[in-house]
Amino acid sequence: MGGVLAKADPAREAAFRALLATHNGAYLNVELPNQLRQLSHQDAAFATELAHGTARLQGSYDQIIVRAAGRELKTMQPAVIVVLRMVAHQLLSMRVPAHAAISSGVDLASRVAGERTKGIVNAISRKIAARDLDGWLAQLPGEPLAVQTHHPQWIVDAYAQALPQAELEPALAANNVPAQVCLAAYPGLCELTELAGEPTAYSPYGVRAAKPPGEYPPVAEHRAGVQDEGSQLVCLALARAAQPGRWLDLCAGPGGKTALLRGLGIDTALYATELHGHRAQLVKQNLSGYAAVGRQSAVLVADGVKPPFQPGIFQAVLADVPCTGLGALRRRPDARWRKADADLPELVALQKALLRSAIELTAPGGVVAYVTCSPHPAETSEVLHSVLEPSVKLLDAPSFLPEVRDAASRADSRFIQLWPHRHQTDAMFCALIGRIAQ
Numbered sequence: 001m002g003g004v005l006a007k008a009d010p011a012r013e014a015a016f017r018a019l020l021a022t023h024n025g026a027y028l029n030v031e032l033p034n035q036l037r038q039l040s041h042q043d044a045a046f047a048t049e050l051a052h053g054t055a056r057l058q059g060s061y062d063q064i065i066v067r068a069a070g071r072e073l074k075t076m077q078p079a080v081i082v083v084l085r086m087v088a089h090q091l092l093s094m095r096v097p098a099h100a101a102i103s104s105g106v107d108l109a110s111r112v113a114g115e116r117t118k119g120i121v122n123a124i125s126r127k128i129a130a131r132d133l134d135g136w137l138a139q140l141p142g143e144p145l146a147v148q149t150h151h152p153q154w155i156v157d158a159y160a161q162a163l164p165q166a167e168l169e170p171a172l173a174a175n176n177v178p179a180q181v182c183l184a185a186y187p188g189l190c191e192l193t194e195l196a197g198e199p200t201a202y203s204p205y206g207v208r209a210a211k212p213p214g215e216y217p218p219v220a221e222h223r224a225g226v227q228d229e230g231s232q233l234v235c236l237a238l239a240r241a242a243q244p245g246r247w248l249d250l251c252a253g254p255g256g257k258t259a260l261l262r263g264l265g266i267d268t269a270l271y272a273t274e275l276h277g278h279r280a281q282l283v284k285q286n287l288s289g290y291a292a293v294g295r296q297s298a299v300l301v302a303d304g305v306k307p308p309f310q311p312g313i314f315q316a317v318l319a320d321v322p323c324t325g326l327g328a329l330r331r332r333p334d335a336r337w338r339k340a341d342a343d344l345p346e347l348v349a350l351q352k353a354l355l356r357s358a359i360e361l362t363a364p365g366g367v368v369a370y371v372t373c374s375p376h377p378a379e380t381s382e383v384l385h386s387v388l389e390p391s392v393k394l395l396d397a398p399s400f401l402p403e404v405r406d407a408a409s410r411a412d413s414r415f416i417q418l419w420p421h422r423h424q425t426d427a428m429f430c431a432l433i434g435r436i437a438q
């Protein structure tokens with residue numbers, strides 16, 4: 001059972017290891033790069049497509065496997081479940097011949113789950129191959145839009161609240177198109193011309209990468225970083241709205257936004273807090289390019305709800321709060337199956353607490369940017385309207401990004417809501433809150 005893997009098929013084995021770790025609670029965007037390091041470019045590309053695609057359609061494949069097997073997933077070993085998901089993706093969504101998908105799956109199962117699983121995996125795989133994806137989807141229960149776009153119903157419902165009806169299906173479909181890697185050239189450290197690729201549509205610091213990030217010297221030297229254009233834009237909006245002075249990134253890890261704020265805030269003293277020590281180290285690493293040229297920042301391991309600062313001392317506070325991640329489903333394909341609507345109350349309570357903390361830390365005349373990578377109303381507009389008080393006012397956030405078309409939220413035109421299908425960014429939300437001068 002579970003012996004050492006042979007090296008006959010390194011691409012599929014790398015995908016399997018990453019997906020099994022994800023099945024056991026790891027994050028695919030963290031685990032998969034660890035598995036790709038020793039692969040050729042061709043094998044890495046295949047493993048990435050296999051792992052990401054399998055994770056993206058996991059909920060659909062699980063229902064297909066149950067119907068093909070005539071038994072529940074809980075009766076199977078985790079390794080067998082992962083192999084069958086991979087076989088299903090190759091059969092139904094990739095241009096892999098059926099005999100290759102099935103034989104490779106049977107071989108992999110025998111090595112990771114034992115010889116006795118060969119017959120089970122072979123039989124279930126052949127039943128999966130009997131229909132195409134559309135044929136299987138027609139057999140699955142649920143609302144047609146959720147089934148056809150491979151989203152849990154609660155996510156479809158959340159998107160439906162945040163978008164006009166005509167944009168709902170395009171928005172969900174955009175989550176199934178892998179996002180191109182985007183880089184940010186940190187101001188004062190890196191020129192855009194040093195990053196080969198297509199400049200982004202709106203951010204003056206962004207480039208769509210033409211090669212793996214590790215092959216860019218500025219990235220290795222922390223003069224640039226991997227960062228979606230939407231994340232760059234919310235930082236730019238805050239920097240344009242805020243005055244010089246002390247700036248704070250309240251939930252800083254892993255530090256991409258922190259580094260961009262450091263570059264945008266020329267006459268600022270930048271502080272960053274992060275609850276977890278290992279993530280605080282990533283923040284320091286992302287800021288190391290600026291430290292090398294004498295532009296220091298203070299990074300503290302601290303709870304943003306109870307930060308170690310006096311109230312009212314910051315001119316700008318970025319509160320990029322933990323959220324469901326529904327705005328980054330195209331780059332985090334496992335996220336749609338990892339969270340559930342039952343997770344919202346605990347997350348929302350934390351978001352409100354962090355926003356109240358951010359407001360308290362802001363000086364009169366200062367600005368808070370409340371940011372989430374989620375368009376869910378419960379995490380965005382509802383949080384904002386629940387914590388507003390007489391000492392603050394909502395600013396017209398889209399006016400600070402005049403170059404971005406259709407950036408206003410449907411819930412409140414003073415909020416920024418970006419979308420993959422509109423802007424080719426993650427679905428970033430941003431509200432700017434001004435602390436009223438006494």
